[in-house]
Amino acid sequence: MPPAAGRATGRRAAAKTGLREHALALVDTAIAFHRSGVADAGDWQLEVAHPTPGGALISDAVVLLADGRTAFVELDRTMSYARLIAKLERYDAYRTAPPTGRGNAGRAPRQHWEEHYDGHHNDYFEGRHFPPLLIVFAPAPRRAAPGTREAAFHERAAVVQNVRHRQLIVATTTLQRLTEHGPDRPVWRMAGHGERHWPLTGLPRAR
Template sequence: MLPHQQGTDHVRRALRNLLDESPALVGRTHRAQQSYWYCTPAGLAEAAASGELAPTTGRTTGKRAASKTGLRGHGLALVDTVIAFHQAEAADRADWQVEGAHPTPAGSLVPDGVVLLADGSSAFVEIDRTMSYARLVAKLERYDAYRNAPPSGRGNAARAPRSHWQETYAGPALERPFPPLLFVFAPAPRRAAPGTREGAFHNRARHVGGVNYQITVATTTLPLLTRHGADRPVWRVVGRGEDRYALAALPKAR
C-alpha cells in the first residue's frame, strides 16, 4: 500500500504473505489490466505492520488502517461475504467476479459480485450498508430490465438469438433460470440495524415486477451469514414470508 495509493477506494498491493492463510485474507479481481485487492481488517493490519503505511501514533488496527487508506466498509463486507461462502463450501473464493458491467436497455447494470456456486449455477450478490431503499429498489428494477433485455445477435438455424444473461448464465440448452439475486445487509454507523433494513426492503421489493416469479430475490444479514454460514437457512425470500431458506432450497425462478 504505497503512499500515493492511500487515497484510493481499494487496496491494490498484493499482500503475498497472506495468500496462504486459510481462509485467504485477500480477494482479487482484474480491471483494465490492473489488480485490485480487497483486504480484510487483518490484511490491513498486516500492511500497516510492514512499514509501508505512514507512521501513526498508538497501535494500528485493521479498522484504523482502513480509515487511513480510504478503504470503504462496503469492500470489507464483500470480503466477509466471500469468506462465508468459501468456508461453507458453497463457492470457492476464486469463483467471484466483482463489479462487472451487464448491458440493459435502461443502462449498464453493475452487480457488487457474481458468484459461481458449487452446483455450477451462478448468483448475483449485492451488499448494502448505506444505500437508500429507493436506490435498492431501483437496482432491483435494473435487474428486471436485464432479464427482459431483447436478444442480441441474429442466432442461426440451430439456435434462436439469446439475451446476454441467457448467453452468460443459462448454459447451452437454456436449462438454468435467471440467477437468484442475493442481498446481504451489513452493519453501518448511523444506520438502522441490518435486520430492520432487511424487513423494510422486503416490503418494497415484493411490488417490483417479476419478483417471486421470474426473479428470485433472497436476503440475509451479514451477522447471520458469518455466524451460521451461507449454506444454512439464513436466506429470506421476497414474497415468501419470514421463513429462512438454505441456499440450495431457494425457489427457482420461472
C-alpha cells in the same frame, strides 16, 4: 480479491466513501461461501457490467456456485430503500433485455444472461432460469441495524410484480447471519414470499 479498474481505492478516498468497509464486508461474504463449500473463493467476479436498455447494470459481484449455477450478489451498507428497489428494477430490465446473441440455424438468438450465466447448464437444469439475486445487509455507522433494514426492504420489495410472481428471485440475509451459520443453512429470506428462511440450495428457481 482483485480490485476493479477505475475505482478510487486510495486510503483517503476509501475512508471517505466507505469503499473500504464495503469491500471488507464483501470479502467476509465470499469467505462464508468458501468455508461452507457453496462457492470457491476464486469463483467471484467484482463489479461486473451487464447491458440493459437503460444503460449498464453494475453488480457488486457475480459468483459461480459449486453446483454450477450463478448468482448475483449485492452488499448493502448505506443504500436507500429507493435505490435498492431501483436496482431490483434494473435486474429485471437485464432479465428482459432483447437478445444479444447471434443465434444460428439450429438456435434462436439468446439474451446476454443466457449466453453468460445459463447457456451451458441448460440441459442439466432442464430449462433456462435467471440467476437469483442475493442481497447481504451489513452494518454501517449511523444507519439502522441490518435486520431492521432487511425487514423494511421486504415490505417494499413485496409489491414488485416480477418479484412476487417469482420471475426474479431475490433473497436476503444479514452479514452476521451469513457468517455465523453459512449460506447453506436457512439464512435467506425470499422477497415477496413471507418470513420463511431458506438454505441457498433450496431457493426456488425463477419462472
